[in-house]
Amino acid sequence: MTEGELQTYSLVELAVERLRREILSGRSDPGERLVEEQLTRRLGISRAPLREAMRLLAQQGLVEHIPRRGARVATLSDDDVRELYEVRDVLERHAVSSMPAAPDLTALRAALDAMREATEAGDRLELANAHRRFHTEVVALGGNRQLADLYGSVLVRIQLYMAVNMRREAEAARAAEGVLRHERLFAAVERGDVQGIAAALNDHGARTYLT
Structure with missing residues (x-):
């Protein structure tokens, strides 16, 4: 070159x-x-x-x-977004079922810390980045690199809608609720509680981001 x-x-x-x-x-x-x-x-x-x-x-x-x-x-219809979230959910469940008994949670913890800091600072851009990173790290714990790559390509297509939702949360002074949802998810991962992880993921699933 x-x-x-x-x-x-x-x-x-x-x-x-x-x-x-x-x-x-x-x-x-x-x-x-x-x-x-x-x-x-x-x-x-x-x-x-x-x-x-x-x-x-x-x-x-x-x-x-x-x-x-x-x-x-890019724009997506409500049906497009729902379908993408269905794919996302399938990939997340598969990754969760494949997690080792004692996964290394360093990267996941760092993403959660970044979410807290961005929320306290009111930094919407960094909050969006940390949110993506957190979910990517959850899936990466499953150890399937190809699945993680596919997950990333699905996540990026719906991320702009997630970003709009996070902006609305910030405008309504409810951004801290997003941190609490992810803290519950982190705690379930830390316990190795597969059912708890699934419940936490469902608690802030597609319906949270659809108008």
């Missing part, structure tokens, strides 16, 4: 990371138009790396390209 290619690739990565964080934090709503001229100015990049970044975000299910209308933040 030449120096010029490396620079362009770095700009693509930068654009992907910034736009992905904005979408998954709830700063950009589903269906919101992504205007190329505005984005090139705001990100300080040319159209070529921006278009490549948009292509990669579309592969992740976060951006949609509409013929003759440009790009927008």
Whole structure:
């Protein structure tokens, strides 16, 4: 890779990371138009790396390209979201059933601590990041890397809706309730209580995020 290619690739990565964080934090709503001229100015990049970044975000299910209308933040119907949550639930249950007797909870504990800190600080972006990380770490405890990768691809498609919900929680001063739900889940994992884990997951399942 030449120096010029490396620079362009770095700009693509930068654009992907910034736009992905904005979408998954709830700063950009589903269906919101992504205007190329505005984005090139705001990100300080040319159209070529921006278009490549948009292509990669579309592969992740976060951006949609509409013929003759440009790009927008991806939208999902209520049925789409319910189906994705059904898949998520199946993957989580399988991972939970495969957990070892004494799993290493270091990463899971760190994600929970990050959720507490973000809630106290009112940092919606970091709260969204910690929320994703927590669920990813729960599934990773099952030890199936392929399943964890599949889970991640499903989670990222519904994360923008989760982010909208977390924004509403924050606006209603109820963000601490999300921490309590995850504390219950962590406690069940720590006890090795499979039924308790399933109950905790169900307690903040799809219905929490659907309007």
